[in-house]
Amino acid sequence: MTTDGLQITGLGKSFGGLRALDNVDLTVKPGEVHALLGQNGSGKSTLVKIMTGVYAPDPGAEMRLWGRKINLPLTAPHHHGIAVIHQDLGLVEDMTVLENLGVTSGYGARAIAPISFRRERATGRQLLKSVGLDIDLNKLIYELSPAERATLALARAQRLLQEHSEHFVFVLDEPTAYLSAEDSRRVVALMRDVADAGSAVIFISHRLQEVTAVADQITVLRDGKVADRFAGDEADQQRIIDAMLGRKLNAYYPNRTVPAPTASVLKVRGLTGRRVLSVDFEVAPGEIVGFAGLVGMGHEEIPYLIAGATPACGGSAMFDGIELLGQSARAIIDRSVSLVPGNRQRDGVWTDALARENLALLENRHQLALAPLRLSQERGSTLSAMQRFGVRPTEPDHRVGQFSGGNQQKIVLAKWMADSPRVLLLDEPTQGIDAGAKFDVLNMICDAAAKGTVVLVASGDYEQLANICHRVFIVRYGQLSAVLEGEHLTSANIARHAQGDLREAG
Amino acid sequence: MKSDSVGDPDASSIGQQPSLAADPPDLGRSAAPGGRGRRRSLKFAEQYGLLVILVLSFAVFSLLLPDTFATTGNIKAMINSQAIILLLAIAVTLPLRSGEFDLSIAGLMVVGAAITAQLTTSGYSFWIALLLVILLGLLVGLINGFLIVKVGINSFIATLGMSTALGGLAYAITNNSIVANVPEEVRAIARAEFLGFPAIVWIGWILVVIFWYVYERTPLGRYLLFVGGSPNSAKLAGLRVDRIRIGAFVACSLIAALSGILLAGNIGQLDPSVASQFLLQPFAAVFLGATAITVGRFNALGTLIALYLLTIFVTGLLLFGAQPWVSDVFNGVALVLAVTFARLAARLNGRA
Ligand SMILES: Nc1ncnc2c1ncn2[C@@H]1O[C@H](COP(=O)(O)OP(=O)(O)OP(=O)(O)O)[C@@H](O)[C@H]1O
Ligand SMILES: [Mg+2]
Numbered sequence: 001m002t003t004d005g006l007q008i009t010g011l012g013k014s015f016g017g018l019r020a021l022d023n024v025d026l027t028v029k030p031g032e033v034h035a036l037l038g039q040n041g042s043g044k045s046t047l048v049k050i051m052t053g054v055y056a057p058d059p060g061a062e063m064r065l066w067g068r069k070i071n072l073p074l075t076a077p078h079h080h081g082i083a084v085i086h087q088d089l090g091l092v093e094d095m096t097v098l099e100n101l102g103v104t105s106g107y108g109a110r111a112i113a114p115i116s117f118r119r120e121r122a123t124g125r126q127l128l129k130s131v132g133l134d135i136d137l138n139k140l141i142y143e144l145s146p147a148e149r150a151t152l153a154l155a156r157a158q159r160l161l162q163e164h165s166e167h168f169v170f171v172l173d174e175p176t177a178y179l180s181a182e183d184s185r186r187v188v189a190l191m192r193d194v195a196d197a198g199s200a201v202i203f204i205s206h207r208l209q210e211v212t213a214v215a216d217q218i219t220v221l222r223d224g225k226v227a228d229r230f231a232g233d234e235a236d237q238q239r240i241i242d243a244m245l246g247r248k249l250n251a252y253y254p255n256r257t258v259p260a261p262t263a264s265v266l267k268v269r270g271l272t273g274r275r276v277l278s279v280d281f282e283v284a285p286g287e288i289v290g291f292a293g294l295v296g297m298g299h300e301e302i303p304y305l306i307a308g309a310t311p312a313c314g315g316s317a318m319f320d321g322i323e324l325l326g327q328s329a330r331a332i333i334d335r336s337v338s339l340v341p342g343n344r345q346r347d348g349v350w351t352d353a354l355a356r357e358n359l360a361l362l363e364n365r366h367q368l369a370l371a372p373l374r375l376s377q378e379r380g381s382t383l384s385a386m387q388r389f390g391v392r393p394t395e396p397d398h399r400v401g402q403f404s405g406g407n408q409q410k411i412v413l414a415k416w417m418a419d420s421p422r423v424l425l426l427d428e429p430t431q432g433i434d435a436g437a438k439f440d441v442l443n444m445i446c447d448a449a450a451k452g453t454v455v456l457v458a459s460g461d462y463e464q465l466a467n468i469c470h471r472v473f474i475v476r477y478g479q480l481s482a483v484l485e486g487e488h489l490t491s492a493n494i495a496r497h498a499q500g501d502l503r504e505a506g
Numbered sequence: 507m508k509s510d511s512v513g514d515p516d517a518s519s520i521g522q523q524p525s526l527a528a529d530p531p532d533l534g535r536s537a538a539p540g541g542r543g544r545r546r547s548l549k550f551a552e553q554y555g556l557l558v559i560l561v562l563s564f565a566v567f568s569l570l571l572p573d574t575f576a577t578t579g580n581i582k583a584m585i586n587s588q589a590i591i592l593l594l595a596i597a598v599t600l601p602l603r604s605g606e607f608d609l610s611i612a613g614l615m616v617v618g619a620a621i622t623a624q625l626t627t628s629g630y631s632f633w634i635a636l637l638l639v640i641l642l643g644l645l646v647g648l649i650n651g652f653l654i655v656k657v658g659i660n661s662f663i664a665t666l667g668m669s670t671a672l673g674g675l676a677y678a679i680t681n682n683s684i685v686a687n688v689p690e691e692v693r694a695i696a697r698a699e700f701l702g703f704p705a706i707v708w709i710g711w712i713l714v715v716i717f718w719y720v721y722e723r724t725p726l727g728r729y730l731l732f733v734g735g736s737p738n739s740a741k742l743a744g745l746r747v748d749r750i751r752i753g754a755f756v757a758c759s760l761i762a763a764l765s766g767i768l769l770a771g772n773i774g775q776l777d778p779s780v781a782s783q784f785l786l787q788p789f790a791a792v793f794l795g796a797t798a799i800t801v802g803r804f805n806a807l808g809t810l811i812a813l814y815l816l817t818i819f820v821t822g823l824l825l826f827g828a829q830p831w832v833s834d835v836f837n838g839v840a841l842v843l844a845v846t847f848a849r850l851a852a853r854l855n856g857r858a
Contacts, residue, residue, distance in 0.1 A: 307742075309741075309742055328744075329741055329742050329743075329744050330744035330745075330746065333743075333744045334744075339742060341739075341742065346736075346738050346739070347738045347739050347742055348739055349736070349739055350731075350732055350735045350736030350739055350740070351736075352735050352736075352802075353728075353731065353732065353735065353736075357728055357732075358739075361728070361732065361740075361743045361745075362743055362744070364725040364728070364729075365743075365744055367725060368725075369724065369725050369726040369729065370720065370724050370725075370726055371724065371725070372719075372723050372724060373723055373724060373725060373728075375723075415743075
């Protein structure tokens with residue numbers, strides 16, 4: 001009856017009393033890149049998880065693929081030609097890169113036929129090359145940076161697409177959240193190619209520049225309902241944001257205060273890790289210093305090294321005259337140094353524990369391990385932290401895993417920014433956070449700096465770095481290749497230098 | 507570990523899923539009709555379901571077997587017979603909470619009992635036996651902890667090896683024979699009666715209360731969970747991850763070794779071959795117990811309830827004339843069912 005690639009009607013999903021999706025209709029035509037947008041917690045990932053059979057929808061929903069009715073809840077999504085990159089990527093932590101590349105396609109072998117490892121390796125290398133990733137196939141996923149993981153997940157999805165000539169529904173749930181502008185451009189190009197070959201593509205992102213660049217159609221969700229739909233070429237960021245938030249957003253970025261010139265308090269000399277090599281810099285109180293670079297260049301390693309989360313191989317990082325390197329995480333926290341890690345599922349929170357248990361973990365250090373917990377106080381302070389950081393729903397007794405991706409990230413920020421640290425080390429701090437909440441979070445970071453906190457932020461979001469930082473260092477091949485400040489600090493310049501293009505942007 | 511990664515992003519191993527306190531109000535969204543009431547009763551069923559089954563099964567067996575099952579003598583016998591198992595079950599919640607197995611508890615207890623029995627019957631002071639048993643517990647706990655935490659050996663394998671070695675050691679200490687006539691002094695420790703129950707039972711109950719407090723009401727109880735559930739985030743939050751993990755093994759081994767003294771005292775003799783009788787039941791109780799009270803987490807009260815539930819069934823069936831092997835079959839099946847049930851409950855909650 002119809003040639004529409006994917007057609008969903010009347011889709012609803014409740015979690016207990018919470019209506020995550022409410023009577024949603026969505027049609028994605030073949031050849032179309034369809035952006036699914038919405039505030040944190042608006043139901044995007046829930047829709048994706050229903051499309052892969054992770055959740056069963058409420059009764060009454062209908063789903064058609066290429067005109068054929070599909071039984072819900074869905075089983076075996078690949079057999080229906082649905083390929084998905086989930087928000088948490090779905091890589092197997094303690095298996096190797098090579099093994100992960102193979103799992104979804106049965107290692108190119110039938111169930112009990114032997115796997116040809118030589119062929120697997122060749123395919124693996126070629127896939128990694130096609131996404132511009134230079135890592136050892138034997139590395140464990142555990143050791144990869146968030147950007148490397150995201151790129152790997154992409155390579156794997158690409159394999160799945162290559163191996164099936166039929167048309168696909170390709171769903172990408174925030175694949176670019178951890179990526180720099182160039183790397184996400186590659187993702188966007190891949191989506192375009194896949195769509196042009198006749199597949200239907202659903203793309204979820206909070207980075208609106210990418211969305212307006214690639215989307216043919218846009219559907220905006222708000223509180224689980226479709227709030228607006230429009231064609232890609234009618235969309236501008238303002239309109240999208242208004243539809244997402246249901247209100248006007250006056251500014252994307254907070255005003256940064258210029259710190260009074262004072263002596264540096266954080267002095268880093270010869271810092272050497274797995275990627276960075278002998279890096280020197282100094283930061284004064286109140287300064288926000290950015291680190292940018294392409295995937296694997298080492299910029300994202302710097303906050304981890306200073307926080308002692310990855311052991312440094314050499315160098316020194318003096319804060320207030322005290323050496324930070326070589327100390328335990330515990331000692332570093334006691335110096336009031338906070339790391340907001342980029343890999344929130346692994347390093348940021350324990351998703352199976354309650355929000356308040358995660359938030360109270362740092363607080364608990366101040367009491368004896370066997371002294372009674374003050375549960376009502378804990379609920380109270382969690383509630384206020386959740387309100388301050390705009391976590392929705394404001395439920396201290398929910399498991400962290402029950403929150404949407406963006407709200408989980410806010411919980412991580414709340415955990416580490418709660419007792420006003422003196423040094424704030426941030427890795428991709430606003431990953432997965434929607435435009436409205438991003439302003440609030442950045443505002444809190446700028447506020448902290450205005451009160452004298454030293455802020456270091458590693459990010460692939462160049463526009464954000466250009467707007468909140470006082471200085472940005474470019475990291476190439478493990479070394480600081482440039483520093484941008486003042487009028488030279490623009491996102492275009494960061495991009496140029498990150499790619500090693502030394503001309504100034506006009 | 508994640509298995510089918512593409513289709514199943516939230517798959518987690520055993521259903522580690524807390525449920526505490528009452529639901530605070532949902533903010534922001536309208537409630538689905540009947541949703542909240544249903545949700546609350548679901549949660550109640552989850553938390554107290556096992557307790558309800560315990561009460562019901564007790565009532566049913568009492569009605570069917572008024573003369574044999576529902577007697578004070580039988581009730582006391584059921585409770586007394588599980589005293590040792592309860593001690594081991596509580597001990598093993600420690601490593602399990604931190605994400606590791608300890609299969610050496612039963613073997614360790616028997617070695618502790620062998621030392622106690624052998625020394626005291628040969629005329630040595632009880633205090634020397636006590637000192638040696640404590641040292642044994644510390645040593646085994648440290649070795650387990652070191653192998654698993656520092657060397658990185660799988661806990662299942664490391665403690666299986668330890669268990670087998672300890673089993674052999676028990677025979678060595680007792681010269682391959684049953685040590686009889688444990689002195690009265692030692693027997694009194696386990697058997698001294700208070701309010702109709704022997705000390706060994708009271709010690710188990712006191713441990714339940716202490717561990718309930720530690721697990722539900724102190725930071726340490728949480729640290730154990732975080733260290734097992736998310737070692738990286740625990741470490742970055744300043745927890746001494748390795749120390750906590752090793753500590754769990756040491757504390758578990760200490761309790762298991764000291765239980766040996768009670769075992770020797772309770773029976774008044776020691777047969778070095780009994781270890782295998784004490785291995786499965788504690789695990790069955792602990793895993794089944796994790797489906798109650800603080801659902802999805804190994805906890806003290808749940809363990810107690812589960813243990814008594816299993817005993818009621820086994821005893822009831824035996825009194826109906828079932829063969830003794832029923833006990834093993836029943837406990838084995840219960841262990842598997844408990845784990846299955848935890849998985850299903852987790853899925854019902856939209857977690858898998
Ligand atoms: N397993 C769950 N149990 C209870 N509530 C859940 C569960 N999963 C999601 N929710 C709730 O459903 C709502 C929608 O979540 P979803 O993850 O779909 O949001 P999202 O649009 O993907 O947001 P984000 O941009 O932050 O990723 C949220 O309010 C979330 O808290
Ligand atoms: Mg999401």
